[in-house]
Amino acid sequence: MNKAIQKHPDYKKYVIDSKLQYFKPHASKIEKTFAEEISSSLNRESKFIVPKFFYDKKGSDLFEKICTLPEYYPTRTEIAILKKLKTELPSFIDDSFRLVELGSGASVKTRLLLDIFTQMQQTTEYFPIDISEILAESSEQLLQDYDNLRITGIIDTYEGGLEFLKNYDDKNNLILFLGSSFGNFSPTDGKIFLEKINSTMKSGDLFLIGLDLVKDSQILESAYNDKQGITAEFNLNVLSRINDELDADFNLDNFSHYSIYNKEDQRIEMYLKSLVNQSVVISKSGLLLNLEKNELIHTEHSHKFTLDQIKTLFTSTGFKINHTWLDEKTNFSLTLVSKN
Numbered sequence: 559m560n561k562a563i564q565k566h567p568d569y570k571k572y573v574i575d576s577k578l579q580y581f582k583p584h585a586s587k588i589e590k591t592f593a594e595e596i597s598s599s600l601n602r603e604s605k606f607i608v609p610k611f612f613y614d615k616k617g618s619d620l621f622e623k624i625c626t627l628p629e630y631y632p633t634r635t636e637i638a639i640l641k642k643l644k645t646e647l648p649s650f651i652d653d654s655f656r657l658v659e660l661g662s663g664a665s666v667k668t669r670l671l672l673d674i675f676t677q678m679q680q681t682t683e684y685f686p687i688d689i690s691e692i693l694a695e696s697s698e699q700l701l702q703d704y705d706n707l708r709i710t711g712i713i714d715t716y717e718g719g720l721e722f723l724k725n726y727d728d729k730n731n732l733i734l735f736l737g738s739s740f741g742n743f744s745p746t747d748g749k750i751f752l753e754k755i756n757s758t759m760k761s762g763d764l765f766l767i768g769l770d771l772v773k774d775s776q777i778l779e780s781a782y783n784d785k786q787g788i789t790a791e792f793n794l795n796v797l798s799r800i801n802d803e804l805d806a807d808f809n810l811d812n813f814s815h816y817s818i819y820n821k822e823d824q825r826i827e828m829y830l831k832s833l834v835n836q837s838v839v840i841s842k843s844g845l846l847l848n849l850e851k852n853e854l855i856h857t858e859h860s861h862k863f864t865l866d867q868i869k870t871l872f873t874s875t876g877f878k879i880n881h882t883w884l885d886e887k888t889n890f891s892l893t894l895v896s897k898n
């Protein structure tokens with residue numbers, strides 16, 4: 559191809575077959591390594607580990623398990639709402655739309671949307687955007703199950719992938735961001751993220767986002783403190799990951815899972831609590847970590863929203879709301895927005 563007319567010079571295209579292709583940036587932008595991030599986030603007075611590190615293979619499996627727990631209402635509720643979209647979403651989209659997903663869709667949720675798209679369209683394009691390359695397995699499976707599907711994976715950050723898509727062509731995109739993953743952002747970062755998404759959207763594009771709602775503290779706290787202790791295992795697993803990948807010697811017996819609902823800030827706060835005074839070596843981060851008994855390492859914020867806040871959030875970041883769908887108990891929401 560002539561370099562001068564190449565449309566995406568920063569990405570390499572991998573064509574697997576007529577139905578599956580990938581785009582991957584040549585050189586991933588100067589991102590900090592796991593070792594560096596851990597070294598800086600634990601080497602300070604208020605210690606934290608960012609939640610994206612939960613998701614190694616074991617952590618992803620544990621999260622899948624969380625999604626099926628009786629206490630963890632979000633997944634089940636969002637699926638129930640998505641099922642209602644089957645009759646209602648078609649009036650918002652047509653043949654010109656492709657489905658874009660932030661995060662790769664191995665899940666039933668993606669399939670519920672693909673059911674809608676593939677029934678309406680001759681051929682459906684699905685563009686998952688994900689940094690992890692496990693994209694491959696789930697794509698193969700989807701292609702086996704949907705005849706008229708074409709998949710283009712973008713192996714990049716959400717922002718990077720959307721920026722890529724902006725210059726890709728002028729087909730309309732319905733961008734999915736499900737599971738209340740948005741709840742991990744601080745209010746400030748969340749706004750910046752939405753503005754970024756807005757800036758990559760064309761005027762006809764749609765954005766469908768799943769957000770968890772403010773509710774009774776007890777319901778929230780039991781969703782993050784399940785009886786079987788799977789959430790605890792999920793939280794503690796990040797220490798095992800650091801042990802394995804960064805050559806550290808965390809003794810998991812010396813930590814406990816701690817999670818509470820902060821009503822004022824409307825968020826679940828998750829921590830790992832040090833049960834004793836202890837020192838931990840993290841070789842690859844070059845760190846000797848001293849922890850006091852009862853000291854907390856922050857691992858996650860999961861923000862919850864009111865319907866009014868959802869309205870303000872989108873109108874203040876350049877969107878107009880097309881529709882918000884809720885379950886009967888108003889536990890969870892799906893909001894469809896477009897550029898204002």
Ligand code: AVJ
Pocket residue numbers: 624632737738739740741742782789858859860
């Ligand atoms: C994937 C961020 C939506 O906040 O509910 C579940 C992660 N953490 N249980 C959430 C999670 C503990 C989940 N999100």
